[in-house]
Amino acid sequence: MFIINCPFCGEREQSEFKAGGEAHIVRPKQPTELSDDQWAEYLFMRKNIKGVQFERWNHAHGCRKWFNMVRDTSNDKIKAVYKMGEKPPVE
Amino acid sequence: MKNKYSIFSLIKNAFSYHENWEKAWKDPAPKKEYDVVIIGGGGHGLATAYYLAKKHDMKNIAVVEKGWIGGGNTGRNTTIIRSNYLWDASAGLYDHALKIWEGLSQELNYNVMFSQRGVMNLAHNLQDVRDLKRRTHANRLNGIDAVYLNTEQVKKFCPIINTSPNIRYPVLGGTLQRRAGTARHDAVAWGYARGADEMGVDIIQNCEVKGIKRNGDNVEGIETTKGFIKTNKIGVVAAGHSSVIANMAGLKLPLESKPLQALVSEPVKPIIDTVVMSNAVHAYVSQSDKGELVIGAGTDDYVSYSQKGSHDIVEGTLNAILELYPIFSRMRMLRQWGGIVDICPDASPIISKTSIKGLYFNCGWGTGGFKATPGSGDLFAHTIANDEPHKLNAAFNINRFVSGDLVDEHGAAAVAH
Numbered sequence: 001m002f003i004i005n006c007p008f009c010g011e012r013e014q015s016e017f018k019a020g021g022e023a024h025i026v027r028p029k030q031p032t033e034l035s036d037d038q039w040a041e042y043l044f045m046r047k048n049i050k051g052v053q054f055e056r057w058n059h060a061h062g063c064r065k066w067f068n069m070v071r072d073t074s075n076d077k078i079k080a081v082y083k084m085g086e087k088p089p090v091e
Numbered sequence: 092m093k094n095k096y097s098i099f100s101l102i103k104n105a106f107s108y109h110e111n112w113e114k115a116w117k118d119p120a121p122k123k124e125y126d127v128v129i130i131g132g133g134g135h136g137l138a139t140a141y142y143l144a145k146k147h148d149m150k151n152i153a154v155v156e157k158g159w160i161g162g163g164n165t166g167r168n169t170t171i172i173r174s175n176y177l178w179d180a181s182a183g184l185y186d187h188a189l190k191i192w193e194g195l196s197q198e199l200n201y202n203v204m205f206s207q208r209g210v211m212n213l214a215h216n217l218q219d220v221r222d223l224k225r226r227t228h229a230n231r232l233n234g235i236d237a238v239y240l241n242t243e244q245v246k247k248f249c250p251i252i253n254t255s256p257n258i259r260y261p262v263l264g265g266t267l268q269r270r271a272g273t274a275r276h277d278a279v280a281w282g283y284a285r286g287a288d289e290m291g292v293d294i295i296q297n298c299e300v301k302g303i304k305r306n307g308d309n310v311e312g313i314e315t316t317k318g319f320i321k322t323n324k325i326g327v328v329a330a331g332h333s334s335v336i337a338n339m340a341g342l343k344l345p346l347e348s349k350p351l352q353a354l355v356s357e358p359v360k361p362i363i364d365t366v367v368m369s370n371a372v373h374a375y376v377s378q379s380d381k382g383e384l385v386i387g388a389g390t391d392d393y394v395s396y397s398q399k400g401s402h403d404i405v406e407g408t409l410n411a412i413l414e415l416y417p418i419f420s421r422m423r424m425l426r427q428w429g430g431i432v433d434i435c436p437d438a439s440p441i442i443s444k445t446s447i448k449g450l451y452f453n454c455g456w457g458t459g460g461f462k463a464t465p466g467s468g469d470l471f472a473h474t475i476a477n478d479e480p481h482k483l484n485a486a487f488n489i490n491r492f493v494s495g496d497l498v499d500e501h502g503a504a505a506v507a508h
Contacts, residue, residue, distance in 0.1 A: 037493055039493075044492040046334070047338075050332070071393075076397050
């Protein structure tokens, strides 16, 4: 359990949010030309990092907006929060 | 040969105040080279080593474990065993395990306290009823014992359940698998460890894997905190940390690791003699032989390796428990903990070869791996020894995420996620 600083609403409890998984997975530009391996990579394969990970979150019980977060998954400490479309911060 | 555990050995050792029991397994330093190294000393990993030695005549085997054996998810789960899965592939896999459970204590000469007290799954709405009936029929076609119970029969089987129609999620019925039940999780790890050790398997504890050495498409060995170990075959059974190990070999897996919580109450007199699960309200409960209620909660929806979960998950589970069992309203909880479970997109496990020769993965068991421990070990040992899957785990290969031939148990079966 941790507090998340929603870029739109400010600090709220994590239970108000929905985790949206790994961030910056780009939807294929030309889906018809993808091989099965590339589809599998896009749909299923995840980095699942132990350590600093870039994620998408949604303030489901608040403003309902999506945003990005940098979080250390080994101790749930949040490093940064930034809006969709913004450049991810470099460590 | 190890001394056999029996009533006579118990009496004999009582005379020496139980101070002279033989060690159940040695604590060896790693050798330079092994034929097979298993990464992960939980139930599945130890079982794999046991069956490699027993059924495939391999003797030069090591199990490396970063902590103590059985200290991860093996010692953190709610010990439920059942095989009432919907799809043929899952039914085959889990019932294979259940059949081994039935003779496991005798085989290992170690009491794993397997108790076939039955597992009941509750239905709370019309769709639940339809799904559970469908699953009951599917189970029977696969030779798995399953019966559908109406509300009165549920009440008769477990009288403390609140079957009033006036609760938020009324009990409309349920399924019962009588061969299902529970076992003592630590004993499973210790029993397999003792059996494997007796056949010459080196169980190396406090030895964390730091890297996997590859030579092109082959593996050459592992870097550990106790030095380099040379081997051509690596079986990874690292549960929540599978992706971390995969990363070391340059592989990506379709897994997400999430915290799953459980809790136990103070011990009380026998009150519930079966296991009751409810997927709709997400609560499951049984009673341990010590008298504690063993309660399982759900997973958090974010990736985490912290072995801690959120309080709101526990709160939600306890709300459901209290509505279904008002008699527990004044029970106090003793302990709560989390384990990190690796979940596949189709909620089925991976027991498979990989694109790297000599590297095998047994992972993705998600929230329900304990029940499969003996079967998982047996089939993974077969896969490693023959470099080919057994027909029972062929469907659980890693390529299904490319071919699309998923074993989609998510929501379709008795999987509690």
